[in-house]
Amino acid sequence: MSVEQQSPTVREVLRSLDVFAGPLPRFSPQETPDSPQELFIEWLTEAVAAGVREPHAMTLSTAGQDGMPSARVLLLKDVGPAGWSFAAHAASPKGRDLAAAPAAALTFYWPQQARQVRLRGAVATGSPELSAQDFLARPLGSRAEALAGMQSRPLDDPRSVSAATEEALARLGREPDLVVPEWTLYTLDPHGVEFWQGDKQRKHTRLAYLRSAEGWDKQLLWP
Template sequence: MPAEQQPSTMRELLRSLDVFSGDLPEFHPEAAPDTPQELFTAWLTEAVAANVREPHAMTLSTVGKDGTPTARVLLLKDVGAGGWSFASHAASPKGRDLAAAPTAALTFYWPQQARQVRLCGTVAPESEERSAQDFLARSLGSRAEALVGMQSRPLDDPKSVLAATEESLARLKREPDLVAEEWTLYTLSPNSVEFWQGDKQRKHIRLAYLRADDGWTTQLLWP
């Protein structure tokens, strides 16, 4: 964009940004599978094939004891009949939030395909065995960082991060099967899962899966 056409205000800049560019995939909700896990798997697979960067990245939203919502981006670890899984220190802010209020929301967004998936439900920790398996499957650097166990705490000297991580790496070399204390694999069991397909003409398609006693029901929603 030529300099003379550059937006002069933040509002103008935001309104000048393109949305829903490129070819968008089709979505036929009448052909949707019986469970949200099946449709999610199909959409995630398509995002991977489309070279979406970190397609397994998601926003986890929790609520603290004082009712304040908090959101952060982390990686999906698994999807199965039980729900959507992610991992964290139980002593981290999100771990403390989930201990106080074991409900959360997950949001996935794949901009190249104008697709969004939103989930709400209850969250429960998995067994120590499954949590340990998740930890040991992480890269060496990720395990070393998690072993430090200082996430979200005040940092006075950035050099402390390097020193603590190097100490953790040395410890892991001595004890390769070491698992960080309080490392926890969590699973969100959704009560609702909404699939949103964007449309250039704003005729977005929204399909909600709602948990029922005998499985799932589906409901189309207005854009």
């Protein structure tokens, strides 16, 4: 028998992986706050305390003008009464998607706790002042990348990245308060937020917050 025949298939490898390993946190929907923002901050704080890496990382899903979905991982910038905020270059694919169809979905997943949060809603652009504040708070290398403004474009020579970065860093050195005008702070105002707590026996707990005229209604969902 050849080595290839002895090797496990991808399906077999996937089936062998452990799921929901270790102790999982308790979640009681009956003890949840009135707003999804409050519960999200509780879960995020617990993820930070548990040592989850990049707990503020989230998947942003948008729809292109061709109707096809696109997803990528970004970092959450803030959460408050107005919604969940993130930033991007307006000329990037995600920026163009949001300009054409200002709605999106956000997904957070904290595997050590078997917790997931899903949001859908309209996306609004922040003021130039708030967008500028966000840009200037970014690390220098991140500002240089945004200043180059080439994200997702075809790359013929990898050396071009270093050249463009060095040029951008030199300009930022001369103009430390320079702000890329296309840099935009976005805020997703959800019409629904789902909190998902995994269970080893697959009896997952799912709690949905649904926007109503009075504020938020809470609804349990089947696993």
